[in-house]
Every structure is written in C-alpha cells, then in structure tokens.
Amino acid sequence: MAVVFKKTEALTDTVMHYCPGCGHGIVHRLVAEVIEEMGLQEKTVGVAPVGCAVFAYRYFNVDIQEAAHGRAPAVATGAKRVLGPDSLVFTYQGDGDLASIGTAEIVQAAHRGEKISVIFINNAIYGMTGGQMAPTTLLGQKTTTSPYGRDKELCGSPIRMSELLATIEGSAYIERTAVNSTANIIKTKKAIQKAFGAQVNRKGFSLVEVLSTCPTNWGKSPVESMDWLEEAMLPYYPLGVYKEV
Amino acid sequence: MAKNLMKGCEAIAEAAIQAGCRYFFGYPITPQNDIPEYMSARMPKIGGCFLQAESEVAAINMVYGAAGAGARVMTSSSSPGISLKMEGISYIAGAELPCVIVNMMRGGPGLGSIQASQGDYFQTTKGGGHGDYHMIAYAPASVQEAIDLMQTAFDVADKYRTPVMVLADGIIGQMMEPVEIKENTGNAPKKDWATTGWKKGERARAVVNSLYIEVEDLEEMTERLQARYRQIEKDETLVECYNTDGAEFILCAYGTVARICKTAIAQLQKQGVKAGLVRPITVWPFPAKAVHDAMCAPGVKMALCVEISAGQMIEDVRLAVNGEREIAFLGHAGSRVPTAEEIAEKVLAMRGA
Numbered sequence: 001m002a003v004v005f006k007k008t009e010a011l012t013d014t015v016m017h018y019c020p021g022c023g024h025g026i027v028h029r030l031v032a033e034v035i036e037e038m039g040l041q042e043k044t045v046g047v048a049p050v051g052c053a054v055f056a057y058r059y060f061n062v063d064i065q066e067a068a069h070g071r072a073p074a075v076a077t078g079a080k081r082v083l084g085p086d087s088l089v090f091t092y093q094g095d096g097d098l099a100s101i102g103t104a105e106i107v108q109a110a111h112r113g114e115k116i117s118v119i120f121i122n123n124a125i126y127g128m129t130g131g132q133m134a135p136t137t138l139l140g141q142k143t144t145t146s147p148y149g150r151d152k153e154l155c156g157s158p159i160r161m162s163e164l165l166a167t168i169e170g171s172a173y174i175e176r177t178a179v180n181s182t183a184n185i186i187k188t189k190k191a192i193q194k195a196f197g198a199q200v201n202r203k204g205f206s207l208v209e210v211l212s213t214c215p216t217n218w219g220k221s222p223v224e225s226m227d228w229l230e231e232a233m234l235p236y237y238p239l240g241v242y243k244e245v
Numbered sequence: 246m247a248k249n250l251m252k253g254c255e256a257i258a259e260a261a262i263q264a265g266c267r268y269f270f271g272y273p274i275t276p277q278n279d280i281p282e283y284m285s286a287r288m289p290k291i292g293g294c295f296l297q298a299e300s301e302v303a304a305i306n307m308v309y310g311a312a313g314a315g316a317r318v319m320t321s322s323s324s325p326g327i328s329l330k331m332e333g334i335s336y337i338a339g340a341e342l343p344c345v346i347v348n349m350m351r352g353g354p355g356l357g358s359i360q361a362s363q364g365d366y367f368q369t370t371k372g373g374g375h376g377d378y379h380m381i382a383y384a385p386a387s388v389q390e391a392i393d394l395m396q397t398a399f400d401v402a403d404k405y406r407t408p409v410m411v412l413a414d415g416i417i418g419q420m421m422e423p424v425e426i427k428e429n430t431g432n433a434p435k436k437d438w439a440t441t442g443w444k445k446g447e448r449a450r451a452v453v454n455s456l457y458i459e460v461e462d463l464e465e466m467t468e469r470l471q472a473r474y475r476q477i478e479k480d481e482t483l484v485e486c487y488n489t490d491g492a493e494f495i496l497c498a499y500g501t502v503a504r505i506c507k508t509a510i511a512q513l514q515k516q517g518v519k520a521g522l523v524r525p526i527t528v529w530p531f532p533a534k535a536v537h538d539a540m541c542a543p544g545v546k547m548a549l550c551v552e553i554s555a556g557q558m559i560e561d562v563r564l565a566v567n568g569e570r571e572i573a574f575l576g577h578a579g580s581r582v583p584t585a586e587e588i589a590e591k592v593l594a595m596r597g598a
C-alpha cells in the first residue's frame with residue numbers, strides 16, 4: 001500500500017500530554033518536520049523549557065537538554081559554543097519562561113548574536129502552573145492572578161518580545177506568526193525554516209514567536225480559543241517579519 | 246619543568262587549561278577577576294572559548310549546556326556570585342553533569358567585603374542549592390596545591406559526573422608563589438550520554454535532564470546519586486595530618502588558615518608545646534575519621550578549630566568527634582584573618598586555664 005502520509009522521524013512515538021486544542025502539538029510537529037526536511041536531525045540539539053513544554057525532551061527525536069526556568073538561551077549558548085557552526089541548536093520556550101523569568105537570557109543571547117534559534121510560544125498565560133498572569137497577558141484578561149482582569153496601573157501593558165528583540169543588532173531573523181488557521185500554520189512552518197536557515201548560514205540570532213492557544217486556562221473550547229486568538233491577540237500582537245538580514 | 250612565579254588566580258586558570266578545559270563562562274566579581282581575564286587572553290589562542298556572560302546565573306547555565314554537550318568546562322566567581330550560581334549547580338547535580346566551579350571566597354553576608362573569608366563553608370558543603378545533592382569541594386592551602394587540585398577536580402568531575410568546587414579564598418587567589426603546572430589531559434572518559442547530535446544506531450538518544458516527575462523515578466535517581474556520594478566519601482576524601490603524632494594539642498583548619506596554623510605550631514614548638522594540625526583538603530567529603538582519630542588520640546589534651554568565619558566547619562568537627570572531646574573555636578566572622586600569634590596565644594591560654 002502506498003504511504004500517503006507519515007509522521008516525521010524527528011518526533012518520537014511518545015503520546016503527548018498537551019490538552020485538546022492546545023497549540024503546542026502543532027508547533028512541535030512543524031519544528032520536527034523542518035528539522036527532518038533540512039536533513040539536520042543528526043546535528044540538532046534541542047533545549048526544553050520549564051512550562052507546559054517541559055516534556056519536549058520526550059517528544060523531539062533528537063539529542064536534547066532540559067533547562068532551568070528561563071535559562072534555555074544560556075544553556076543553548078553553552079551547547080552551541082561546544083558543538084560549533086555545523087550544529088543546529090534550538091530552544092523551545094513559553095511566555096513565562098522567555099518573557100518573564102528569562103528576559104535577561106533571551107535579550108543577551110540576541111545581543112551576542114548567538115547562533116541559536118528560539119521557538120517562542122505566546123499564549124498570553126502561564127499554562128503548566130494553572131493559568132496565572134503572564135507578561136503577555138492582555139489588558140483586561142482574567143487569569144488566576146489577575147481575577148479582575150489585567151490592570152495597566154498595577155502591572156503595565158503586555159510585552160511585545162518580537163518588536164523588542166528586533167531592535168537588537170545581533171538578531172538576524174525575527175518573525176511573529178500564529179496557529180489559528182491553516183494559512184498561518186503554513187506561514188509558521190516557513191518562518192521556522194527561515195529561522196533555522198539564519199542559524200545554519202551563521203547570520204546570527206533567530207526567533208519565531210508563535211501566537212498559540214491555551215483552551216484549558218482560557219476557559220474556552222478549542223474552537224472558541226482559535227477565535228479569541230484572532231479577535232483579541234492578533235490586534236495587539238501584529239503578525240509579520242520584524243527583522244531579516 | 247622549571248618553577249615559575251605565578252599569581253594564584255592565573256595559576257589556577259592555566260592549570261585548568263592544562264587539564265583540558267577549553268570552555269570558560271564567567272562574570273566579573275572581585276577578588277577573582279584575574280581568572281576570567283587570563284582565560285579571555287588564552288582561550289582564543291588555543292581553540293577554546295571564553296565568554297563573558299550577562300550574569301552568574303547565565304554563566305552557570307552556559308556551563309550546564311557545554312557540559313551537557315560533553316566538554317570540559319568551568320566557571321569561577323566569588324561568594325555573592327556563587328550564591329547566584331546555586332540554582333544552576335543544583336540542576337547540574339540533578340542532570341549528572343561534570344564541571345568545575347572555583348569560589349574565591351570573600352566576606353559576607355550580602356556584599357560583605359572583598360577580602361578573604363571562609364564564610365561559604367555551609368553553602369558549599371551543606372547544599373547551597375535545593376534538593377538532596379552534594380558537591381565535591383577541594384580547599385587548597387597554597388598556590389601549588391590549588392593547581393594540583395584543579396587538575397584532580399576535572400578528572401573527578403568526569404569520573405562521577407558531578408559538579409566539583411575548588412573552594413579557595415582571596416589570599417590564595419592574589420598570592421604569588423613559585424609553582425609548576427603539569428599537563429594532565431589524559432583522564433577524560435568517553436561521554437556517550439552527551440548531546441552531540443544523535444546518529445541512530447550509534448548510541449541511545451541523549452537527554453540531559455533533572456526532571457523525574459514520578460516519585461519512583463526520582464527516588465531511583467536520588468538513590469543513584471547517594472550511592473555515588475558514598476563511593477566518593479570512600480575513595481576521594483583527602484586530608485593532611487601535620488605533626489599530629491604525639492601532639493597534646495590538635496588544631497583543625499583548612500585553606501589559608503591551615504597554613505597560618507602551621508606557623509603557630511612552629512612558634513608553640515619553640516615554647517615546648519607540641520601541637521599538631523588536621524587539615525581537611527576535601528571539605529566535602531569531610532575527613533571525619535581522620536579528624537576524629539587525630540583529636541581523640543590518647544595523648545591529646547585539647548582541640549581547637551580555627552576559621553575565618555563565625556564557626557562553620559566546627560559543626561562537622563564536633564560531629565566527627567561526637568562528644569568524645571570538647572572543641573574550642575577561634576575565628577572571626579567577616580574577613581579578619583587570625584594571625585599565628587593569636588592562635589599560639591589562644592593555645593597557651595587554653596593550656597593555662
């Protein structure tokens with residue numbers, strides 16, 4: 001029988017723990033497909049975060065290191081400096097990890113022009129710990145630690161990491177994408193290809209920010225979540241390429 | 246090789262290079278800046294990598310990443326910076342990664358002083374980071390010993406897949422002494438657990454990780470660590486017994502203070518008092534048996550522990566003798582170093598009392 005579809009080799013057969021309707025599974029698939037299609041599986045070292053993707057080391061079928069919360073870019077730096085320019089080193093981080101506790105590490109990795117690629121999942125909330133406010137949580141958005149909605153006076157406005165990182169000289173490729181539609185999923189895959197390409201071609205630091213869903217902590221169905229991403233997140237977090245050298 | 250006059254920090258850095266260390270990640274802090282400065286000049290010349298990290302937190306995590314990729318790697322800092330590294334050290338212990346960390350202790354708590362101190366004994370030997378782990382810690386008393394222990398540190402780290410600390414103080418770091426550095430790169434084992442890019446069929450997929458979400462799995466990991474620690478206690482404990490045979494008075498001290506104790510012992514000798522010294526070279530594992538045997542020998546009348554701290558190692562000394570002998574203490578919290586005269590006077594006063 002002819003094979004019409006095959007799961008990528010760069011994912012293990014382990015059943016993922018992500019909730020129904022969660023964007024993580026989609027992005028894992030895209031990252032793994034790009035690794036395989038670029039023929040880089042044997043040269044890849046991943047770095048998993050703390051957060052919902054903490055078990056990413058079980059899913060990506062490559063050598064991988066699990067980092068402390070927010071420290072993935074530093075761990076990736078250490079690995080990349082040892083493995084050299086022929087390797088592909090990527091981190092996979094959520095918004096609590098990258099945009100809160102790990103801001104020093106992500107900004108400084110970009111500042112050094114560290115030749116690593118970062119897959120940044122922005123779902124506007126802390127998933128693993130049960131729905132607390134993230135730096136990316138929208139104004140007025142209710143979470144378990146902003147029960148009356150995020151208040152600008154109390155905790156400022158949501159942070160736009162792609163825009164921030166694009167101002168840094170060492171950044172070679174920065175794009176924000178989303179997984180709310182087939183078209184955007186295809187664009188996300190292309191963005192990952194470009195980010196990995198920037199690393200392989202030794203251009204500098206690369207990052208793809210993926211706007212993603214967290215139905216569980218948003219208190220929405222998977223379909224409602226896709227709608228909320230489009231209606232609430234897209235206006236505040238415009239998609240597009242923020243840096244390309 | 247002829248002996249060269251070298252400053253402690255630079256000698257330690259060169260000893261690391263001669264031990265095959267090619268990766269250094271660090272952040273400036275007094276009094277150890279000569280180590281990163283030396284590394285920044287040497288590493289590019291020998292195909293290695295020196296990187297000044299944005300913080301001690303980042304530096305230790307770069308060490309994690311490099312160690313996870315199979316390299317001989319180190320970082321250095323001083324007390325407040327070591328506090329920042331403690332999170333990473335716990336992860337390194339949990340992920341079973343080998344690396345070397347140098348701590349040139351300065352006075353604390355807080356910003357404290359930039360002078361020498363031994364106030365980080367608790368932090369070094371009793372955890373520092375979270376969880377059930379230990380870190381081998383060598384406490385050199387001279388620049389030559391610091392060099393030799395640096396080289397041992399890399400071998401032992403690789404052998405047991407564990408973080409190893411070289412616990413020195415600002416005096417060792419700044420002192421110049423004639424030293425010899427031997428090349429010693431022969432003992433790095435093959436690291437088939439390292440994340441170097443996975444070719445199927447050659448080995449299992451490498452996962453560097455300290456997360457064991459199931460209770461049973463975590464227990465298996467911690468039991469593995471504990472078994473390793475028992476082995477380390479058995480095989481890697483180092484101690485010097487100086488002048489202890491027939492001594493009526495036993496001193497216990499480590500690092501620079503132990504050296505000062507030797508001067509005090511010579512002064513006491515002239516006054517007809519026979520004193521000896523038991524000097525832990527590894528502060529973890531603590532040489533409990535040697536300390537006990539020296540202090541509880543039949544002819545010994547009194548024992549004194551000397552530290553540049555408010556009294557930290559003395560707790561391990563007291564545990565070692567387990568009530569068989571009373572242990573007196575001489576020390577200063579902060580950075581004031583006890584003098585030989587002060588130690589000799591204390592001994593004479595105790596004797597007269």
Ligand code: SF4
Pocket residue numbers: 017018019021022023024052123127128213214215216217
């Ligand atoms: S909590 Fe949210 S982000 Fe985490 S797996 Fe579930 S849906 Fe995904």
